[in-house]
Amino acid sequence: MMVQAVVNKEALAKVAEGFLITSAGVVSIMASGNTAGYGKSGDTPDNSDFDIDDANSFENSNIKDVESYLDKELSEFTKAPLKRGEGVRYFDGKGNSWQLNYGYENATDIVHSASYLKTTVNAKIMRIPLIK
Numbered sequence: 110m111m112v113q114a115v116v117n118k119e120a121l122a123k124v125a126e127g128f129l130i131t132s133a134g135v136v137s138i139m140a141s142g143n144t145a146g147y148g149k150s151g152d153t154p155d156n157s158d159f160d161i162d163d164a165n166s167f168e169n170s171n172i173k174d175v176e177s178y179l180d181k182e183l184s185e186f187t188k189a190p191l192k193r194g195e196g197v198r199y200f201d202g203k204g205n206s207w208q209l210n211y212g213y214e215n216a217t218d219i220v221h222s223a224s225y226l227k228t229t230v231n232a233k234i235m236r237i238p239l240i241k
Contacts, residue, residue: 159175159178161182161183164226164228164230164235164237165235165237167226167237167239168237168238168239169238169239169240170239170240171239171240171241172196172209172211172224172226172239172240172241175209175226175239176197176209179199179207179209183199183207185201186199186200186201186205186206186207187199187200187201187202191208191210194210194211194212194213195210195211196208196209196210196211197209204229204232205229205230205231206227206228206229207226207227207228207229208226208227208228208229209224209226209239210224210225210226210227211224211241212224212225219238220236220238221236223238223239223240223241224238224239224240224241225237225238225239226239
């Protein structure tokens with residue numbers, strides 16, 4: 110069961126165990142019990158659940174599993190190293206891109222301090238937290 114709520118910036122600082130805050134200010138609360146559609150450990154999605162049209166389907170996934178999936182799904186995009194940071198990017202030359210970033214050691218926020226997926230699709234930018 111997943112519950113989502115939109116929170117303000119002040120609430121972002123109050124993160125408790127079991128809560129994950131996405132860059133869009135969405136709090137995801139994973140409840141114990143029903144883990145249908147999740148990987149063997151029950152805490153990360155299986156890559157068969159990925160949906161290229163739903164960037165949130167990658168949330169909390171292993172960065173290598175996401176890269177493997179994107180290699181197949183974005184085969185017509187150009188794949189190259191990131192211009193800044195460690196990771197790879199896929200881009201189509203029309204402004205759309207998918208970037209896998211391993212995070213920044215000295216980042217001052219939760220999203221940039223760990224692995225994440227940054228998507229830019231039709232000028233909409235999203236950052237989705239991943240795991241290494």
